Amino acid sequence: MAEFLTPKNLVIKIVVCSAVLAVVMCLCALVGTQRISLENVLAGPGQGPGENTDYEIFVGVRIPRVILAALAGAALACAGVILQAILRNPLADPYILGISSGAGLGVIIAVLSGITWSFWAGSPITVFAFAGATLTVWLVWYIGHLAGKSQVTSLLLAGVVINAFFSAVIMFLTSILKSHQLRSTTLWLMGNITEKDPSVLWVSAVCILAGILGLFSICHRLNVLTFGQEEAKGLGVDPAKTRFAAFGLAAFITAIAVSLSGLIGFVGLIIPHAVRLVFGPDHRQLLPVSAIIGGAFLVIADTVARTIVAPAQLPVGVITAIAGGPFFLVLLAKYSRKVSWLK
Amino acid sequence: MSGIIEVENLSFSYSQRVILKTLSFEVTSGTFLAIAGPNGAGKTTLLNLLCGLLKADAGHIKINSSNITSYPIKKLAQIVAVVRQEFVPVFDFTVTEMVSMARTPYLGTFGFESNADKEIINEALETTDTLQFASRPLAQLSAGERQRVFIARALAQNTAVLLLDEPTSFLDLKHQVGIYDLLKAAQLEKGKTIVAVTHDINLAAQYCDEVLLLGGLADYHIGKTKDVFSPRQIEKIFGVSTFAGKVGEEKFFIPLGKFAKDSKHITSKPSNGQ
Amino acid sequence: MILKKSWTLPTITIVCLSCVFGLYWAAASRKTFRLPTTTSPPKRIVSLAPNLTEILFALGLGENVVAVSNNCDWPAEAVSRKKVGTFWQPNTEAIIASKPDLVITLRFEQQKAVADTLNRLGYKVLTLKVEEIEELFTAIQKMGEAADCIERAEKLAGSIRKKTNDLQSKYGLANKVKTLWVVQVEPLRIAGRSTFVNEMLELAGGENAIGPTIGQYPQIGTEELLACGAEVIIQSAMGASNIDRQQQAAESFWSKFAALPAVKNNRIYVVNPDTALRLGPRLPEGIEIIARCLHPDTAMEKHNVALQTR
Numbered sequence: 001m002a003e004f005l006t007p008k009n010l011v012i013k014i015v016v017c018s019a020v021l022a023v024v025m026c027l028c029a030l031v032g033t034q035r036i037s038l039e040n041v042l043a044g045p046g047q048g049p050g051e052n053t054d055y056e057i058f059v060g061v062r063i064p065r066v067i068l069a070a071l072a073g074a075a076l077a078c079a080g081v082i083l084q085a086i087l088r089n090p091l092a093d094p095y096i097l098g099i100s101s102g103a104g105l106g107v108i109i110a111v112l113s114g115i116t117w118s119f120w121a122g123s124p125i126t127v128f129a130f131a132g133a134t135l136t137v138w139l140v141w142y143i144g145h146l147a148g149k150s151q152v153t154s155l156l157l158a159g160v161v162i163n164a165f166f167s168a169v170i171m172f173l174t175s176i177l178k179s180h181q182l183r184s185t186t187l188w189l190m191g192n193i194t195e196k197d198p199s200v201l202w203v204s205a206v207c208i209l210a211g212i213l214g215l216f217s218i219c220h221r222l223n224v225l226t227f228g229q230e231e232a233k234g235l236g237v238d239p240a241k242t243r244f245a246a247f248g249l250a251a252f253i254t255a256i257a258v259s260l261s262g263l264i265g266f267v268g269l270i271i272p273h274a275v276r277l278v279f280g281p282d283h284r285q286l287l288p289v290s291a292i293i294g295g296a297f298l299v300i301a302d303t304v305a306r307t308i309v310a311p312a313q314l315p316v317g318v319i320t321a322i323a324g325g326p327f328f329l330v331l332l333a334k335y336s337r338k339v340s341w342l343k
Numbered sequence: 344m345s346g347i348i349e350v351e352n353l354s355f356s357y358s359q360r361v362i363l364k365t366l367s368f369e370v371t372s373g374t375f376l377a378i379a380g381p382n383g384a385g386k387t388t389l390l391n392l393l394c395g396l397l398k399a400d401a402g403h404i405k406i407n408s409s410n411i412t413s414y415p416i417k418k419l420a421q422i423v424a425v426v427r428q429e430f431v432p433v434f435d436f437t438v439t440e441m442v443s444m445a446r447t448p449y450l451g452t453f454g455f456e457s458n459a460d461k462e463i464i465n466e467a468l469e470t471t472d473t474l475q476f477a478s479r480p481l482a483q484l485s486a487g488e489r490q491r492v493f494i495a496r497a498l499a500q501n502t503a504v505l506l507l508d509e510p511t512s513f514l515d516l517k518h519q520v521g522i523y524d525l526l527k528a529a530q531l532e533k534g535k536t537i538v539a540v541t542h543d544i545n546l547a548a549q550y551c552d553e554v555l556l557l558g559g560l561a562d563y564h565i566g567k568t569k570d571v572f573s574p575r576q577i578e579k580i581f582g583v584s585t586f587a588g589k590v591g592e593e594k595f596f597i598p599l600g601k602f603a604k605d606s607k608h609i610t611s612k613p614s615n616g617q
Numbered sequence: 618m619i620l621k622k623s624w625t626l627p628t629i630t631i632v633c634l635s636c637v638f639g640l641y642w643a644a645a646s647r648k649t650f651r652l653p654t655t656t657s658p659p660k661r662i663v664s665l666a667p668n669l670t671e672i673l674f675a676l677g678l679g680e681n682v683v684a685v686s687n688n689c690d691w692p693a694e695a696v697s698r699k700k701v702g703t704f705w706q707p708n709t710e711a712i713i714a715s716k717p718d719l720v721i722t723l724r725f726e727q728q729k730a731v732a733d734t735l736n737r738l739g740y741k742v743l744t745l746k747v748e749e750i751e752e753l754f755t756a757i758q759k760m761g762e763a764a765d766c767i768e769r770a771e772k773l774a775g776s777i778r779k780k781t782n783d784l785q786s787k788y789g790l791a792n793k794v795k796t797l798w799v800v801q802v803e804p805l806r807i808a809g810r811s812t813f814v815n816e817m818l819e820l821a822g823g824e825n826a827i828g829p830t831i832g833q834y835p836q837i838g839t840e841e842l843l844a845c846g847a848e849v850i851i852q853s854a855m856g857a858s859n860i861d862r863q864q865q866a867a868e869s870f871w872s873k874f875a876a877l878p879a880v881k882n883n884r885i886y887v888v889n890p891d892t893a894l895r896l897g898p899r900l901p902e903g904i905e906i907i908a909r910c911l912h913p914d915t916a917m918e919k920h921n922v923a924l925q926t927r
Binding site: 002003004005006007088089090216217219220221223224226227230231233234235236237238276280281282284 | 394417448461
């Protein structure tokens with residue numbers, strides 16, 4: 001009797017991983033530049049601001065930050081899984097189709113225009129980054145479609161061209177920025193997690209979780225899609241529609257993650273690989289587990305980023321790059337017999 | 344399950360090159376049809392047309408009396424299964440995962456297999472004798488074992504029609520015979536209509552009920568294998584002279600090239616040739 | 618395909634409603650800071666910028682300042698206060714741990730995020746924009762209101778204004794000296810006409826050698842540089858150490874541009890921006906330093922100018 005992935009199996013795995021994530025988040029929230037004690041935190045808020053600073057730091061500063069890191073990590077990891085499936089390439093990452101340069105362009109335009117008022121919940125940078133990412137992605141999709149009926153290669157080419165062009169525009173605009181604007185742009189480009197409004201977190205969480213759920217519903221189709229167009233059609237999966245849905249949702253959640261936390265690299269590339277090495281390539285399992293592990297990874301990376309050179313802060317993108325590489329090599333060494341494309 | 348294929352006046356060309364011209368034939372349910380012919384005659388193109396991957400320029404293809412283009416993609420996948428040349432997928436799926444994908448046209452929202460699906464998959468694995476490496480990644484299997492897995496997948500798809508594109512190329516003799524035995528069993532026990540593109544005339548003659556010989560463009564011959572396969576026909580289509588022999592009712596053909604051993608010395612036992 | 622599933626429409630509806638709820642919550646919880654009118658003056662003040670710290674000490678509130686940014690280096694007592702992160706990256710946790718009852722920030726992106734978080738937690742935050750000389754006086758007034766020392770604020774503002782006006786009448790009405798203020802050497806960036814550096818330059822009797830530009834601190838090319846005809850070049854030092862060495866390096870760099878009157882007459886000065894260019898109580902001193910670079914007939918050697926700026 002062969003072994004199958006059942007809903008029960010999957011739910012157990014997800015619950016266990018989520019528990020690990022919750023523990024990681026709580027532990028990381030207890031760590032920071034100020035020492036706080038757990039009992040003080042549990043004592044609850046004081047009468048007014050300044051009464052129980054441990055509680056305020058924990059709940060007001062660290063928890064939102066940790067939640068943001070978990071959300072961004074989950075979104076980026078999921079997007080990585082999806083793009084590697086659509087492009088049938090284990091080396092794809094969420095930024096490959098123009099999202100990074102589009103969001104970057106949005107940010108620079110926001111910073112240059114000097115708009116300071118907030119759009120309800122989001123700062124101008126957040127909103128413009130999201131708009132930039134989304135518009136660029138659709139531009140890439142449209143060009144890819146024109147060039148070759150949304151075949152994978154034409155998509156990739158369109159992405160590369162747009163990335164190059166927008167990067168040039170970004171470089172031009174950067175040269176006319178003021179110094180403090182330049183700083184915030186650079187920080188953003190390196191990936192930076194800061195404290196955000198709870199309402200922003202709420203909206204982002206809802207959107208990202210909905211996006212992940214939508215992607216989960218087409219995971220079994222993605223399994224088939226990785227074999228190519230013809231095989232997919234032979235098994236009753238419409239490749240164009242599946243690709244469109246997957247790409248659209250992946251781009252959406254990446255745009256949200258990028259607008260919140262800047263361009264954090266490595267998460268979308270490494271986490272799907274790592275999870276695939278351990279759990280196998282079945283996307284019904286790969287997607288949710290990658291989301292959770294991606295969240296945990298970024299939470300830990302962010303905690304390191306904000307404590308290692310305290311009281312200064314490193315951009316979290318630096319930590320993900322430094323940590324991601326060796327971590328992945330270790331996994332690869334251990335599980336390399338499972339990887340066919342290395343042979 | 345019934346799998347009737349009707350092809351009427353089918354024409355197809357790639358850009359300027361005409362491949363097929365006014366091809367018409369019918370395959371009744373439960374027949375094992377071989378498609379043979381020289382390279383470039385359009386065998387694979389015809390197969391791709393039959394499974395709905397390509398659209399005909401003129402004429403139509405009907406499956407179970409409905410035009411193939413009228414079937415939604417999911418429904419078509421429940422009727423027609425295709426086995427192409429074997430390949431190694433980009434990601435390391437195991438044999439079980441591979442065969443489970445055959446149930447995709449039948450799965451619900453989140454794509455988990457029901458108990459019925461699991462039974463069908465297990466049966467397919469058992470029939471093709473691949474249950475022993477159910478948990479191994481596909482890349483670790485030999486070519487013959489991989490091909491059996493692909494056939495298991497097609498069987499698990501539980502379709503009335505099974506299309507195969509050169510299922511035994513790159514396989515050794517034992518595996519060639521094994522695959523054809525599998526297919527014949529599927530035809531006889533499950534009543535599947537099987538259409539296989541093949542280069543092997545002898546195996547086709549042995550196992551297949553009918554054969555469609557494609558000579559290119561409008562030149563084609565269809566009929567029972569014993570009627571269509573003859574040295575004269577083979578010489579005309581392939582341009583190779585053969586020595587035909589019989590073992591009981593079974594015909595066999597030995598190709599005679601320029602440097603082939605002297606045919607005079609070949610005797611057929613127990614009965615005469617032709 | 619997904620759209621056909623029965624749960625798609627309810628999910629999309631829930632998502633949209635949640636977003637609307639979130640945005641409404643954001644709008645509703647937007648707190649505006651009102652200057653305290655009845656509560657007692659703040660006793661624990663945190664300042665996140667060097668010039669704000671200087672103003673606080675000048676207002677006599679030095680004892681109430683409990684924490685400052687890493688870059689706050691004047692007066693000497695400020696250096697010994699608790700540090701809460703840099704000017705670019707203030708550390709919210711450290712700020713909260715200092716239990717402030719008033720936090721003063723500048724208005725730009727990085728500090729805004731911190732200010733928002735503190736606001737949300739209920740702390741009183743005063744955000745000021747101090748990018749021009751006139752804004753300095755407004756800032757002093759606002760700080761006076763927030764810290765309940767309005768008279769002292771008026772006195773401070775008045776004294777700065779008077780000193781500035783005196784300097785302007787002493788130096789500013791003479792012949793304008795064409796000056797180039799260099800903020801960065803590689804690549805070459807200068808302070809343009811819409812900066813407060815330019816304001817100070819003009820008060821000290823100078824005129825920016827470069828005409829109006831798009832950016833505030835634009836890069837300029839060699840052509841434009843050679844055509845500007847600057848009579849004096851003032852360069853911002855990088856850090857306070859080794860001013861002598863920086864002076865020598867600057868002179869050797871500029872020797873390439875022998876066509877400029879400033880280079881021909883060896884009128885190149887390296888000045889410490891932290892001292893001379895701080896928009897705070899030491900504004901008059903900064904203007905004076907600049908004036909002495911521009912008008913050597915007050916008989917100051919370069920070396921002394923450098924000493925003065927340490």
